[in-house]
Amino acid sequence: MAETKAPNTSAEQLITEHLDIWTTAIEQKSSAGRGSSKKFSLHGIKKLRELILELAVRGKLVPQDPNDEPASVLLEQIADEKTQLVKDKKIKKPKALPEISGDEKPFELPKGWEWARLGEIAKKLTDGSHNPSRNNGEGYPMLSGQNVNYGKIDFVNPSRYVDQENYDKEHSRTLVQENDVLLTIVGSIGRSAVVPPMAPKFVLQRSVAVISTDLIPEFICNQFISPICMRYFDKHAKGTAQKGIYLGKLSLMLLVIPPLDEQQRIVAKVDELMSLCDALEAQTEDSITAHQTLVEVLLEALLKAPEQGVTPEQTAEQFQQNWQRVSEHFDTLFTTTASIDTLKQTILQLAVMGKLVPQNPDDEPATELMARIRTHQSKRIKDKEIQKPKKVIIDGELAFKVPTSWETPLLNDLVFVTKLAGFEYSKYFKLADKGEVPVIRAQNVRPFKPALNNLKYIDSDISSQLPRSALDRPSLLITFIGAGIGDVCVFDKEERWHLAPNVAKVEPYSNTSLYFLCIYLNSPAGKTELFKSMKSTAQPSLSMTTIREIRVALPPLEEQNRIVIKVDQLMALCDQLKTRLTDAQTTKLHLTDAIVGQAVN
Secondary structure, X not given: OXXXXXXXXXXXXXXXXXXXXXXXXXXXXXXXXXXXXXXXXXXXHHHHHHHHHHHHHHOOOOOOOOOOOOHHXXXXXXXXXXXXXXXXXXXXXXXXXXXXXXXXXXXXXXXXXXXXXXXXXXXXXXXXXXXXXXXXXXXXXXXXXXXXXXXXXXXXXXXXXXXXXXXXXXXXXXXXXOOXXXXXXXXXXXXXXXXXXXXXXXXXXXXXXXXXXXXXXXXXXXXXXXXXXXXXXXXXXXXOOOOEOOHHHHXXXXXXXXXXXXXXXXXXXXXXXXXXXXXXXXHHHHHHHHHHHHHHHHHHHHHOOOOOOOOHHHHHHHHHHHHHHHHHOHHHHOOOHXXXXXXXXXXXXXXXXXXXXXXXXXXXXXXXXXXXXXXXXXXXXXXXXXXXXXXXXXXXOOOOOOOOOOEOOEHHHOEEEEOOOHHHHHHHOOOEOXXXXXXXXXXXXXXXXXOOOOOEEEOHHHHHOOHHHEEOOXXXXXXXXXXXXXXXXXXXXXXXXEEOOOEEEEEEOOOXXXXXHHHHHHOHHHHHHHHOOOEOOOOOEOOHHHHHOOEOOEOOHHHHHHHHHHHHHHHHHHHHHHHHHHHHHHHHHHHHXXXXXXXXX
């Protein structure tokens, strides 16, 4: 009797021995995807799912039973049945498929298993309608690839409905039946599901193939989403805007064929282990959410306004207690990118509330700074460097109280705000890849610091004709329309640059710290002010009036400088934490890949 072949390492061992790796190998998503609901993906659990499927198709997930009827017998039975169906004129004679060469086989199979092409084992392999009828609004559902998900078919939300005539025409061609496999072949290729018993009547669009076979259909579905089949789909899919795989190429795809009884055991084991992955995923996501909630609650306590009647001394004591709670658990609180980002926002908010550094009674009050700003503003207007700004009067206060030595002016009282006028852009502005004066566009503006790459240029004579929108002194830059709207950075280059049409320039009138204003406008308080009157159009935008109407929490100049120094120190610390975290996460991601590689070899 042949010897039973057991998997090298059981799937349960792989999961339990490396549980911490699977659940903590988390990949951060790019912040560029601003509409993304999740800022992370559970890379470890994703790789574990792939490993389970890889082990399944390699015969390493469950032990082989020497008493199982070998797959060669099953393949002979399928061939005989297809021959009889052709004789009975129930199916057309299939095209002959090329023999499988040794070079095509990616790995060695267990004894009793066979390689076969999908076209060999499929009694039916076709796709849905290439010319679907118009949506009838009612009748029979016509399903597209969007209705087929991993293991599930959505009969409730079809792409369209067809009448009896069109149902009869399409169903007579595809003859979709219970236990057939539906496979998406356009767009998101590789999603598959088994047609359940008592399914409602339906027909298919071109984006879905239907496959009928004597193999266990759930085993076929698992194989379609295994790495070996996904690589085949990626390699042979054609198209630009939306890729698809042709039926002829699909019929050539190699599948592993275990004995029928072993297919059943594999399906049961995959279901069991995928359920475990589901539980691990839910537990990990709940843990991440709970951790982030704890961070936010503790940090929000630092920003909480004092209760009515509480003395400044009591307020300071309460703040110190809240900070002590955070600092005692610093190493366990700030262990994720999200928690560090929340800490950064809290630091900025504390800074603009006057809670980050102590006030010094010897500082010159902000009222004196405001007087100098008005003097400087008048001089620039008199020298015709700038136009006299429109008077802006707006009611309202900040949502928090500032220290007594601070002021809360409008941004219009502190700075000159301008942009490249529309007629100037259309008449003069022609961007080139090379030139004399580099241009700052929206994609170059990032919070705090510009990204000076992928630059465009204009000629110096054009720039000289547009002095109001030239960058020839330290300024703040604000993206006021399009991607990155509301991003603010300091621009302090000595050579002449120029604004693009989607970036506003903010020039302080006096020696107010540009860096403090940048901190304010990037803080939660500043963002609230910046977006409070944003135009809600198809492409949201900030007008220059909106920017001028921002109310600012303005400390004395000496305190501004102390705040900038402290924020720089704390942000550098956050960046160091983030770098260490990223390095640790990268190590874990590589480790999961290494574990998977070792397990399948």
